[in-house]
Amino acid sequence: MVDLVTGGILLFAIMVGAGIVPLIMAFRVKVHSLRILSLLLGLFAITHGFYHLASGFQQEFLADIIFEPISLIFLVGLGAYYSKVAVV
Secondary structure, eight states: OOOHHHHHHHHHHHHHHHHHHHHHHHHHOOOHHHHHHHHHHHHHHHHHHHHHHHHHTTOHIIIIIIIHHHHHHHHHHHHHHHHHHHHO
8 A cells, every 4th residue: 555645756756757748849849739738738747746746745735725726727728729729
């Protein structure tokens, strides 16, 4: 069984690892819409990883008041931009 801190660190590492790839892609790709989509996806993954890290260390204010709304904003922005780009 994994305790809360180890689980938070593990989820943080997974989310940051998953967020690095779109961020690198955002800086290397030349297509503007794909660059923005990759940037939003990478920022969401990294901020959501920080949410899990803060939650694992039982920092409820930091997790629920700071990182959760920021990651939600990135996720909604990603969905809104994707729906705008997909329609056009």
